[in-house]
Amino acid sequence: MSTPPDPPSSPHYPGCYRPLGPGFIRVFELEAGNPADPITGRLVAQTIDGAAYEALSYVWGDPRQRHDLTVDDATLSVTANLHGALVAFRHPPIPGSSSPVRRLWADALCINQENVSERAAQVELMGSIFQGAVRVLAWLGWEEGEEGRQHTLDAIRFIHSFMKDPELGLREARILLVHHDVSVTGPPSRLIMLSEDHRRQFEDQAAKWEAVKIFFETKYFHRAWIVQEVGLGREAILYSARKPPDDSENAESLVLDSIDWPLVGKFVKFLDYRAASLVTHLGLLSWVAHHILMVWETAEDGTPECDFMTSMHWVRILGVTDARDRVYSLLGHPCATFDGELVIHPSYTITRGVVYTKLAANIIRKTNDLYTVSLVDHEVDPCELKREWDPNDEGRMPSWVPDWHSINRTTPIDWPHPAADAGETDIEIEGGAEGIEGTTMPHLLVRGWIVDEIVAVSHRMETTDFPVTNLTREMAKEHPFWLDKVWALVFPLDEHPVGDALTALETLSLAFPFGTKEKGESASKVGPQLSLAEHQRSFAAYVLDYHRLWQAISDADASVTSGDAPARSLFESLPKEAQDELRRRAEGATCEGFLECMTWPSMCRVVYRTASGSIGIGSRITRPGDLVCRVPGSKVLMTLRRIADSVDEPGTISCVFVAPTVVPARMTASKQELGQDMIRFRIV
Structure with a gap:
């Protein structure tokens, strides 16, 4: 799903949507048909735990490429990708008897997208909708001709085969790392340099992993809404198919290719933990699918291992049409509630900066720790940020709030021993997060110590x-x-x-x-x-x-x-x-x-040296003069930057938040080693 930020300019949604009561959803009863037949069906209102239904997970696709459906005798326009999913999943007609309908939940059909209040209410139910479905049908899209279908089949077969003995599969794949300068598409002389056996092995492995590479480049894996859709489903199966000819009336000409999501999950997890160098060498995007998996990992007792803030961090690499949906698309996560209340309620009338700030402030107040702040990863120098609210600036927010819509490829810093005792926490948020024009954005007030000052910084490291x-x-x-x-x-x-x-x-x-x-x-x-x-x-x-x-x-x-x-x-x-x-x-x-x-851990970060000669690793925007600080409530050290033009009260430093950081030699420094009174940091 990818909920549009504003109602479409053309009337794609007819006036056939009746109001829904609290806790109710609509299910689309899709009539059977051959591949070339028009799509017809009707909408039925029910509770989530009512009659059984299946949930569609798909990418909206280009909003300009649309097809008409007939819904309750009215014409509804949907994107080509949803239309393709409905063609693929409807039951074939049974000659001479009544053909069964297929009961599906699909966002663009079952939510009145032109009704902003209904959209917000249904988005709040999204997690329950996918949990309540008997299965999730994940539509990867039409395969590109016979060659595209062959790539898909090769990838599916290879994943099945690889996971029967992943250690053996990894050993066989290492020939692609050993012969770094060989390419099946490169100069033939390079392949001739290998022995006949090695050449055959190289070509075989290269072809298989190329199919895997293409498989994980499918747009489906790169959309934020699918995270809870496949993650919460009782059963989730990925499907694709070669598109049938437009004039085909033979239902058997449409053959679905499929693979279970749990198997895909085991495959990408193994690669990330045992073959990171292979993944980066081949340019595989399998790690994106692993991010989806990490959001839903649980401990042995069934409790979530990934909290809501970390889930937001893993998902920020994925795409959305509306930046606010980076939060709303995960509200089905078990850690999205405190004391039975959602951490934030969906609203499409405020900017993403206000949504993110409200969320961060709410989490900090409820947890009384600064883990949320440690997920900040600025794209640009935070000193350039404005410090007053502007409702016309979608991305305006304080420096201590993670911008989950920014490009990010860093992993959360996960040091084995906390840098500060959580029992000393003294955290205050001063000011409002309502986004009222011209008012000051909220400040984060904390107490801590300056551990060191950065004097030299390396280039940004890449995998x-x-x-x-x-x-x-x-x-x-x-x-x-x-x-x-x-x-x-x-x-x-x-x-x-x-x-x-x-x-x-x-x-x-x-x-x-x-x-x-x-x-x-x-x-x-x-x-x-x-x-x-x-x-x-x-x-x-x-x-x-x-x-x-x-x-x-x-x-x-x-x-x-x-x-x-x-x-x-x-x-x-x-x-x-x-x-x-x-x-x-x-x-x-x-x-x-x-x-x-x-x-x-190291990718997209820099290494630095401090004034005392210590060595650390931190954000890509780190620069000489930044302060390495220890702040109770944060398990890792912080990089802060003084605001040059600020007028500080005694014992207070006004600064912007740069990033979390690690200095191995100073991670567990005692108060005696720090040798100074606590300082108050006003982080704007």
Whole structure:
């Protein structure tokens, strides 16, 4: 579903919608027909727990491409994608007898989209509608000809086959990582370089994973409304089909291809936790489907593992027509209520900035913690934000409110040990969140300590930077030898004694995957974690792999390196005793474990050095002069930025919120180590 923000300019909705009572919905009784027959049916009002129905999950698609249906003898215009779903799912006629209707709930049919109050009321029921359906029919859309159908079938077969023995499937796929510079569509000479067996294996794997890649690029997987639609369904099945000829009257010519959503979920979860480097290397969008899965994960006792705010964060990568639906499309989540009341009620008469601010303020007040603030990930410098409400500015909101409609690819920071005691929390929100024009947006008032100040910042890290490949491919990266360059920034030898090198390197390595997991500790929600010993061995292997790649420069053609390679590798810069220790740790180890653990946490973030020489990882907009602060109520450290033109009262600093951050060496600093009285931060 994707509820339009405003009523359509043309009368797509006839006057056949009668008012609905509280708790009532409409179900569309779809008449049987052949593929080329017109779509006809009627709307029936009922309670959710009334007669059985199935729920349609689909993408609205281009609003300009429409088809007419006959509903209760009136003409209703719907998008081509919904029309295709109805063609695919209606029962075929039974010659000589009464043909059965198919009872379906579909948003564009069953909600009067021109009635704003009805839309809001029905959106509030959406979770219950999909939970109450006997099954969810997820329509991926028509397949593009015979080639498109073959891709779909290949992907479905491969997922089934892969999940019978995923470890074997992953080992077979690693040939695509080993031969980085080979492509089935590239120069034939590259394939000739492989042995006959390896070439066949490479071509087979490349073709299968290409089908998987195309499958997860389907628009269906990239819409926010499907999250609760497949997540809440008792049974959810994904369908597609090759579009029948327009003049076809043979019902058997329409064959549906299908795969169960739970199997797809197991597949994408395995890839994210065990094959992140493969996912990023092949450019797979399977991780988007995994985000949907994470929203609904539960503990062994059945309680949700993903709270409402984290659910919002995982879903923000998905598309919506109306930015307010980023909140409303998840109101079926079990954590969307406090004491039986929804965290926010749908309203299509206020801006997204007001909706998001109301939600954030409500959650902070009810939980008395700052986890919501830790989900902020600014696209632009927050110092440029205006500080008064403007109802004509959809995106205007305080710096401490997550803009769930902004582009975001970061994972929530999930450090294994909290940076502050929640019992010391002192949080206040000053001002209103009603969005009244000209009034000041609300301030977040908290108390805490300045831990350090940032003095140097790296480039933004991308997942394509991380794998150690061959020299030609390395030099083609946007940031070749990224680890060596990050190290030169965070540990300049002219500022640090070499004896501290190994300690600094270990701190840096812990920042990338947000720490390690020891026996008995809870696992990270953003990917796998190694024990400290495993982590040290795998990271040492990673450093040595990059060193060996750097050593290849002397044997390479000068045109390959073109001056972008560092003067020395990270390993080369270390004192002999540190080099010997890394060699000892790396013996018999590979870098794969470290790569799988650090890929998702580190992407789209930067590494920085503080005034005291500590190393941290934080937001892409971090800059020198930003303050690293510890604030009770926040499990991780905060990056705050002073407002230069502010006039502060004694003991108070006016600032904007930049981002959550990790500084491994300072995550558990005691009050005595901080050595100062608490400061009041006024976050605008």
